[in-house]
Amino acid sequence: MAIYYVSIIGYILSYFFISLIKQELKIAGDGLFVGLFVTIFGGVSAVRTLSVGTDTETYGAIFSLIGTNHDLHDMLTSKYPLYEFYNYLLYQVSTSPQIIIAANALITTLLVGIAISKLSSSFFFSSLLYITGYYYFNSMNIGRQFLAAALIMVGVAYLLERKVNLFWLFEFLAVLVHSTSLVGVVFFVVYIIHWSFKKVIVFIVSILSAFLLIQKVMPILLMIFPDYALYNGENSVLSLASQSNGGQIYVYLLYLVITIVGVLLLNNYLNSRNKKFVFLNLIMIITVMLGLVFSKQILISRFVLYFSLFAVIYIPNVVSKLTGIFRLDSHERFLISNNFNMMIVVTMLVPMTVQLVRNISGVVPYLVFWS
Template sequence: MGIFLCLSGILSFLGVLVISKKKISQQTALKIFTCAAFIGLVIFSGCRALDVGNDTPMYVRYFNRVDGLHDISKYQNRFEFLFRVFVCAIAQFFDSPHALLFISSLVIIFISFRVIYKNSVTPWYSVLMYLFLMFYYNSMCLMRQYIAVALCMVALSYLAEHKWIKFIIFVVAAGLFHTSALVVLIMLPLMSLPFNKGKKWWYVVGAVGAALCIDKLIGFLVRLFPRYAHYLNSEDYYLQNQIGTVIKIIVWALLFFVVDYVYDRYSDGTYGEKLEYFAALLGFSISLASLQGAILSRISTYFVIMFCISIPNALDKLPVRKTKYQLATLIMAGCFAYNMLIFVFRPYWSGVLPYTFWK
């Protein structure tokens, strides 16, 4: 835990340095922050021991059982096609499963950073949210899904630019890493809906209503993603972590309120704002529904990760500078408190503790 606390402390200090008016320019400070964040996150994730991360041992076993690209057909009932290609391609050139962990971490973090730095008005703030809201730690536990999540971030970035074909291609590619990613295709019809103050509350009511009618939605998801149906009745994942699910719902609800409040009053009505709003609404409503089905908590990740972009973008629209900084500080303090709450009181929720370096 000490390693991650030190990493968080260093990045927080560098983040403050970016906005301070000290001896170095803001641009130079941002470059230092970016290099430190990227290198630090890749090293701690990519060089972790083979048993760090809930699902890591499963992927290590799979890597050890394949011997290059001619083994792509193995485990086709367990793993999606592109993930099998990804693992077998690494096994073609490397014998150690550490290569799988390092390359997958490099891919996830590089893509996530690229999307963040392209779409966030305050990228260093977004990176800290990515860390403090546990997305970074979850990526070590759910390697396959987080490659899909990163690809969906790219897809949503293209959708914000009206590039629908590229959006579909990247979502389908993500689905070939983790089938659940196909749920992101729902953003395509949603983006055709009107985006104005009068309509948004109807969307909120409809989303919350759908979350309350969860039984039918769960049945649909089981038919759509049958291989993940066992999560619905998993005592280890659902019952023991129900408190964690409630805490997540509160966090996503508060962040959605910030996005909704700011966009309701200061929105420019752009297509990108519309995408960020619907992603925030879907993330909150799906997480709310996860009280009755743990699989939905994982599915909400495809949308809630966009808070790392929509929150700083929303804060940037606040007209009063003092209010902007106060709210930004409050939100970041809340994210840090959420991170510390898990590490101190429920460390096993992180999935990466106890952490061991390269074993």
């Protein structure tokens, strides 16, 4: 477990060192930070043995099965054809299951890093929240879905840049990796609506009403996603019931407090061109409402993942907007924003540690594949 804390400390120290180099050489952009993020956290995930992550061995077995027994027809008729083809190509490079574990880890971390660099007001704090929010550790377990979720994150980044075609490209790729990413259509619907305060209220009421219908909708969801029938309850190996016991419910409560602050600031941006802040608020409303109400429903939690990932981008943006309402000079605003963000990151370390101690997602003990 110590490797995870060492990685965080190493990342923080390296980040500040790179910041000094960027400032000295006047290098713009977050490219170096994305590279650091992928190198440290993607690297740690990539070299883990198959025993790290509850479903990691399963992904290794699927990789071997695809490489040895599947042909073009099997891939075209698969529920996740792109993921099968991707496995098949990697099998031509190496027959060791370690290659799919490493590729999933590096590609997912890279995509998340790119999305953060495009959307967040602070790459540093958003990247740390991705770790302390336990997303990173869950990515070592449900790797295929996280790959799809990361694709959607990048797609949404392009959507908010008004590059709609690129959004649909990434959404399409995500669906070919994991069927639950069909939920990505919600992001487009939220984006195209011209929001007013009344529409936001109707939006919240609509979600609350949907809660009352969820048990009737559940059979339909299971028809669309039959593979998740075994998760329809509280007895799965990885469930939000166990995650809540590990402190995840407290994370959602923290998200709720921050979202309330964001909603209070929202009225200042509804009629502006800043669609990103309005969009992120609505996504977080979905996240906290579904996350809190269905904290013990694993099937719903798989859908919530696509929305909750945006918390790592939303939180620094809320802090930035909050400090912006006060009459502060740029230096004061910078210091106060950083202090607020760091307090949140440190707070998130508590449920992260509890979940690691409880070994949520099976990431403890950590072992490298050559050990």
